[in-house]
Amino acid sequence: MRRKDHYYYRARREGYRSRAAYKLKQLDKKFGIFKGAKAVLDLCCAPGGWLQVAREGVGNEGVVVGVDINKISSINGVTFICGDIVKEETLNRVLSVCEEFDVVLSDCSPNVSGIWSVDHERQMFLARASLEIAKRVLKNGGTLVIKAFQGSEYASFLSEVKQHFGFVRTTKPEASRKTSAEMYIVAKNFRRL
Secondary structure: OOOOOHHHHHHHHHOOOOOOHHHHHHHHHHHOOOOOOOEEEEEOOOOOHHHHHHHHHHOOOOEEEEEEOOOOOOOOOEEEEEOOOOOHHHHHHHHHHOOOEEEEEEOOOOOOOOOHHHHHHHHHHHHHHHHHHHHHHEEEEEEEEEEEEOOOOHHHHHHHHHOOEEEEEEEOOOOOOOOOOEEEEEEEEEOOO
16 A cells, blocks of 8 residues: 555645646646646546646636546546547547647556566556657647656657657656656657657
């Protein structure tokens, strides 16, 4: 069982579905993720903490779409699509809701096996799938926030991201557990090649 901490209890107290909501809030405070954003796509969105923060970030007029292979309970003002992010049919369903997004979020994690090399490879597969979706749906100048596990694939993935964005920074929000190998890549000023 995961150790319950300050952010876990704070999320329960403040009505967020997960402690991860504070990671996105901290990233937004530091990098202005939602500044001027009107449409946000959140990949691997369950249980919905990032969707709640995105909804706040774009306001009532904005569009927020969440995708996950697992169903979540509904959130006011959010369109949820139950589907696999690596399948074309899921992307088509996203595009039927909104054709272009200002921000793509990806906090994807595999079901962790405990074998580090396997978990790293699976997570990087999801990160690359998220990048491919972002390249197809982001507006020019758009922003991508993506989780990546540190390991053998990390540097090459970071290089791939840098090919498509004018501003790329890596960071670990305070709300991330100290023992976690996760890093967040914040990429802004998307340019279609």
